[in-house]
Amino acid sequence: MKKASNFKDRVYAIAAKIPKGKVTTYGKLAAIAGVPGAARAVGNAMRTNKDTNAVPCHRVVGSTGALTGYAYGNGLATKRAMLKKEGVAFKGERVDLSTALWEG
Template identity: 40%
Template sequence: MAESFSQKVYDVVRRIPEGKVATYGQVAALAGAPRSARFVGFALHSNPEPGVIPCHRVVFRDGSLAPGFAFGGPDVQRELLENEGVIFIPPSEQSRESAGADGWRVDLSRCQWDA
């Protein structure tokens, strides 16, 4: 493959429909590296096309976002996704599981991108 793995990630993430989210593993698999979910985030960190690559639509397999990484504010991200139609669940609704940004998780059961 001539293009870098990261380049393919941008293409996949860019294909995520509005109102839906994809997990790093999902994007990684579509990019051709099902074992490199970690670097999907790395590639997005590179973010060669800001405003074009909706990194906020890419979440953990648990439905939580990356802790420590916020494009401008973790609160903004939750509102941004919710504004697109993504269903968010407050930490109070959950019994356990690890919380990422604010403990809020995306309802992958209803909003995970159906590639």
């Protein structure tokens, strides 16, 4: 392990810490990882992620709570289904950050 840069490893660790029924944004995740503004890098780390079981990348959404992408299952459809199943509040096609936002 420890092959990936500290940043990526950090992102995975944080993503794995997200409690069930909660979600966070790429920007927040990047900030918590120690690199505010690296939201795109976070998305990259998630996309390259292969351990969905250990890294619930589906718990990471956009700043507005909109599901941006998912590399597994049926994409956003699966992502949304998983979040709903975990008890995340939804606003139509977007997550209700007012109640399901995890700030760490």
